[in-house]
Amino acid sequence: MMSKSNAVALPVIDFALLQGDEAERQQIHTQLSKAAREVGFFYLTNHGIDSQLLAVVQQVSRAFFALPQAEKLSVQMAQSPHFRGYNLEGSEITRSQPDYREQFDIGAERPALPLTAGTPAWARLQGPNQWPQALPELQQVLTEWQQAMTAMALELLRAFADALHLPHNAFDNLYGALPNEHVKLIRYPGRPDNGSRQGVGAHKDSGFLTFLLQDDQPGLQVEVAPDRWVDATPLPGAFVVNIGELLELATNGYLRATVHRVVSPPADRQRLSVAFFLGAELGAVVPVYQLPDSLARLAQGPASDPLNPLLRDVGWNYLKGRLRSHPDVAQRFYADYLRDTASV
């Protein structure tokens, strides 16, 4: 059901329609392409991810952030060339300003690739996660969630392919056998309202699709039109889903990767959010898919942002974003690459 009410300003899409009859599948396809084209953000209900699992994910996230700082720093991202691990608030940068959020990132659990002279720098993104010894259940819970989310996200991606009248498996080659399954636990501390309120600065996500599991504290805002920000008020049990740059590129801008940000909670509150980013295989190159004329006519080309040029090479596009967000990792593990690109 797509609705606009006082409570929620973004479309609501019922994923169970996908299991329905032909008319219901038609209905969800229409809703998906409209929501993803006009807003780039929607709520997804009846997504099939067990509510118990969601509750446990939120519990371990709280437990992680409640660990003593020394435990969190034992897995800090600054020691991972793969951009995995913990970041203190203020260490991540968006639009040249620090984000006031602490966070813990994991990716697909794979061995680091052997690096030789000709290996592209983005190959360093693949590698193992860091897990805190003080919270052994974190690995099992997040891995289970990562797998469940990947399966559901790929179904949604295929529904998008159907909605765009592309072959059902059109995007499968891009996410390949090794999709980029990035999970981020986030805590936004409260802040007094007399200074910066940047929880995370305005940005687009770089992958295919992002799923956000919010707690009950508002703060996420979506730029639905230039300088018009709408609150993505938490809707219990639903994910907030948004389109990433890869889908915008692949559809020549028919689907929109929309700018969003998080405003810090007031001083006496905090906000927790768990994000799942489905990205493509690092070695993939994004083609422009041929949409039927009726849709292609409405595609405006991917929005070009001089602050953030989009790259069709998945690994390079992803690396660009990670290097910008995490200058400490960039300095420590990518100094050679940064030197080489600076001299080109």
Ligand SMILES: O=C(O)CCC(=O)C(=O)O
């Ligand atoms: O905290 C949220 O709900 C959104 C976070 C976000 O946009 C991001 O990490 O890319």
Ligand SMILES: [Fe+2]
């Ligand atoms: Fe985001």
